[in-house]
Amino acid sequence: xxxxxxxxxxxxxxxxxxxxxxxxxxxxxxxxxxxxxxxxxxxxxxxxxxxxxxxxxxxxxxxxxxxxxxxxxxxxxxxxxxxxxxxxxxxxxxxxxxxxxxxxxxxxxxxxxxxxxxxxxxxxxxxxxxxxxxxxxxxxxxxxxxxxxxxxxxxxxxxxxxxxxxxxxxxxxxxxxxxxxxxxxxxxxxxxxxxxxxxxxxxxxxxxxxxxxxxxxxxxxxxxxxxxxxxxxxxxxxxxxxxxxxxxxxxxxxxxxxxxxxxxxxxxxxxxxxxxxxxxxxxxxxxxxxxxxxxxxx
Numbered sequence: 001x002x003x004x005x006x007x008x009x010x011x012x013x014x015x016x017x018x019x020x021x022x023x024x025x026x027x028x029x030x031x032x033x034x035x036x037x038x039x040x041x042x043x044x045x046x047x048x049x050x051x052x053x054x055x056x057x058x059x060x061x062x063x064x065x066x067x068x069x070x071x072x073x074x075x076x077x078x079x080x081x082x083x084x085x086x087x088x089x090x091x092x093x094x095x096x097x098x099x100x101x102x103x104x105x106x107x108x109x110x111x112x113x114x115x116x117x118x119x120x121x122x123x124x125x126x127x128x129x130x131x132x133x134x135x136x137x138x139x140x141x142x143x144x145x146x147x148x149x150x151x152x153x154x155x156x157x158x159x160x161x162x163x164x165x166x167x168x169x170x171x172x173x174x175x176x177x178x179x180x181x182x183x184x185x186x187x188x189x190x191x192x193x194x195x196x197x198x199x200x201x202x203x204x205x206x207x208x209x210x211x212x213x214x215x216x217x218x219x220x221x222x223x224x225x226x227x228x229x230x231x232x233x234x235x236x237x238x239x240x241x242x243x244x245x246x247x248x249x250x251x252x253x254x255x256x257x258x259x260x261x262x263x264x265x266x267x268x269x270x271x272x273x274x275x276x277x278x279x280x281x282x283x284x285x286x287x288x289x290x291x292x293x294x295x296x297x298x
Contacts, residue, residue, distance in 0.1 A: 062138035062251070063294040069133050069174050069260055079265075082128040086285075088271030089122035092219045094166045094181050096209035098122030098268065119212055127268035134292060135260040136251035141294030143246045143261075144239070146230035148186045149289040159283040160187035161194075161275035164221060165290070166266035169247045172259050182246065185221040186288075191275035198272050206272040216272065230293040237293045248297065265290065 064073035067080070089098035098121065105117035134143060148165060152158040168181045198205035198216045205216040226244035230237050251258035267288065270276060 062136050063141060063143070063292065064135050064137060064257070065292065066133045066135075066260070067130070069262065071133070073133075073135060073257075077132060079130055079132065082267070084125045084128070086128075086267075086269045087122070087126040088269050088276055089126050090207035090270060090272045091122075091209045092206045092217055093209040094168055094183065094266055095178055098127060099207050099209070099212070100126060100271070116214060119207070119214055122268075127266060129264065129266050131262055131264050133260040133262055134249060135257050136249050136294060137257050138251050138296075140248060140250045140297045142248050142297050143292055143294055144228035144237075144243050145184070145226070145246065145291070146228050146237070146293040147289070147291040148184065148224075149287070149291070150186055150285060151287040152189075153284040153286055156192070157279045157283050158187065158189040158191065159269070159280045159285055161189045161191045162270055162273040162280060163187065163285060164266075164268055164270045164273075165288075166264075166268070167246065168264040168266070170262040170264075172247075172249060172261045174260070174262075176262065179247065182244065183219075183221045184226075185223050188223065191277060191280065193277045193279045194274045195277055196274045197276075198274075203274050206270065228293050228295065230291065237295050239295055246292075249294070 064075065065077045066073040067077045087100060089100045091098045099119050100122050101116040101118070102120035103116075103118035145167075150160050150163075152160050163186050165184045165186050166181065167184070169179050170176045171179045196202060200216070204218055204220055206219045208215040208217045222244060225240075225242050228237055228239050228243045246263070247261055249258060249261050267285075269280075
């Protein structure tokens with residue numbers, strides 16, 4: 001026969017079980033809310049951005065550019081137009097590849113009702129990729145970016161605010177290995193509907209290219225602060241304190257050309273950028289021009 005003490009123990013056990021179950025449910029709700037906020041950019045930006053970009057690349061005095069290693073070199077080169085579809089991708093290292101979400105899980109009481117759950121590799125038509133080649137007809141030059149010009153389809157919703165330009169610089173010569181890479185933010189504009197959308201809820205996090213589980217890491221792209229100053233009228237080039245040297249190429253003082261260096265150029269929509277939100281879905285980047293300049297080494 002059950003004693004009074006046993007009945008009281010059973011009632012207490014049921015009470016604790018209900019309390020524990022409620023705590024677990026609250027924890028699960030909190031977790032789902034965090035997950036959905038973490039990858040809001042994937043949910044907001046599943047629409048593809050059709051872009052028709054007319055691109056050009058220019059170089060300074062004694063510096064020549066071409067879109068083929070053995071091609072025609074001059075002061076400028078017209079690069080192949082991109083008429084693909086920019087899809088939000090993310091990376092902290094270009095040479096390790098890009099990632100995008102491939103599947104979603106159901107959220108709970110969130111504004112989207114979905115959360116990114118499975119990640120896959122970005123495909124080549126998700127971003128722009130080409131190569132250009134630089135050489136000099138003078139002495140040894142340190143190469144810098146002098147400008148990235150662009151035109152938004154809508155100034156009120158500037159897609160440039162979430163665009164990244166990446167440069168993968170090879171060693172001098174044909175078919176050489178990668179040497180360095182650099183990722184630039186092309187604009188200092190802000191999207192009026194910007195919203196922090198990474199795991200930390202803070203600006204400046206992107207997907208970790210070494211992981212496939214959605215892990216984000218802090219990352220700060222270069223900006224116009226790292227350009228050099230190029231005077232288009234006089235051809236004079238001046239370094240700033242923060243100017244970023246991309247590479248060094250050599251020619252000869254008698255005007256004979258040196259070996260070329262390949263620079264791979266990438267353009268993508270950085271999904272982890274807080275500016276990458278749904279109001280950009282119908283916007284395009286109409287034009288983009290990249291300018292390089294060479295400074296004689298000291």
